[in-house]
Amino acid sequence: MTSTDGGRGTDRRDLFRAGAAVLLLGTAGCASSAKKPAAMASSSSPPAETGTPTPTPTPTPLPNPPLWQPGPGEIQPDVKRRAVELVAALGAWPPGGQGVAAARARVAALGLPPALADQAGPLAPPASEASLEVIDAQYGGILADSASVLVVCRQWTRRPDGGVAEGGTTVDVRLSRAEPRWTVTDLHPGEPGPAAAAPSALVAEVLAQPRIELPPEAVADLRSGSVHDSVLGAMLRLAGPYTLSVSVVRTGHPLNVFGTTRPSDHPPGRAFDVWRIDGRPVVDPGTPRQLVESFMRDAAAAGSYNVGGPVVVAGGVGNQFFTDDTHHDHVHVGFTG
Incomplete structure (x- = not known):
């Protein structure tokens, strides 16, 4: 004889299993159709652009040779030293130190006439920065009260693109005797002119x-x-x-x-x-x-x-x-x- 309670129990178990299946199926459907919010993007995605520019590379430093000094055997060594100091003041400057006004200030700091900066010519090209090497300083002439010192230079300047240009000139520096040191009266930078179409x-x-x-x-x-x-x-x-x-x-x-x-x-x-x-x-x-x-x-x-x-x-x-x-x-x- 079959119990009526047992039949009801079986029906409840079947109903429970069916309901659970429907619930699981619905949950799976929700998971598969859901979209991730933009803020939940994958960690492998690239960061958003902020508009910050790429840092500019540091330019190559200009050479920084020591200032030429007279060696043993020189006649009137301070005459040459005076000429070299002036040429170095006119032909080398730190970043932003270009221009006649800045050159005049550097010349004045040597106790020399600032107007000498106006005679610098090719020694002062238009560049934001420059350095100078004096290869040699030789006499063009030395007398009791006057002298000519030929200051032979190599120069490096900063180009507008940040690169380095190399050149140089030779300056005939004229001096006269004064106390406590000789003074400079004139500058005559060399200007060789353009190159020939083809060298011999x-x-x-x-x-x-x-x-x-x-x-x-x-x-x-x-x-x-x-x-x-x-x-x-x-x-x-x-x-x-x-x-x-x-x-x-x-x-x-x-x-x-x-x-x-x-x-x-x-x-x-x-x-x-x-x-x-x-x-x-x-x-x-x-x-x-x-x-x-x-x-x-x-x-x-x-x-x-x-x-x-x-x-x-x-x-x-x-x-x-x-x-x-x-x-x-x-x-x-x-x-x-």
Whole structure:
């Protein structure tokens, strides 16, 4: 005999199972159709852009060579030091220090006439920052109360794009005796002019010769096509037995032999000066005098009619060899037209 209570119990169990199944099915349907809010985006999604610009790379620092100082053997070393200080003040400045007004202030800080800044010319190109190396400072002339110092420079400037441009010039600095220090009266920066359309074979050979060291102004002189073949040929001949460091070729040198009205052989491109032989400065007393004399004799053998230096050289034709205070710091090699 079947119990009626047992039948009702079975019906309740079946009803419970059916209801649970419906509930689970509904829950699964809700989960599958739900959309995540925007704020709940996957952690792998890229962050939203904020509009912040990418930081500008730090520009390459300009070279910062030490200031040139006169070494042993110099005549009137403070005269050269005075000239170099002025050229460095005009040819180097920190970021934002460009312009004539800032240059005048730097000159005034040296106790020199601020108006000298107006004569800087190519030494003060339009750049936001500049640094300077003085390769050599040699006399263009030295007398009792006046002097010419040829300051041979290499310069680096900041381009508008942040890059670095390299150049240089040679400045004829004129000074007069004063107390407590000599003062500067004038500046004459060299301006070699534009390069020729194509360098001659001799110019190309000199520029490619590693035993001939040329400062920026001398390189520009050669590229301008205004240097005589006699000069180029002598440089190449001397580069056989020697390494020669040239200071001045054409521009940057006084037009006349200092203290005279006699034209110099440099401006017409018929002379060059050498301040170092085989890495040894001509002015240094430690440089063997035999090396300097040998170089002077070989310069004469290369065709120079007028060789000046710090030592007395016997022989030669006429006044082929000479020495004086102006040429105690370099060897001058001159040629006729």
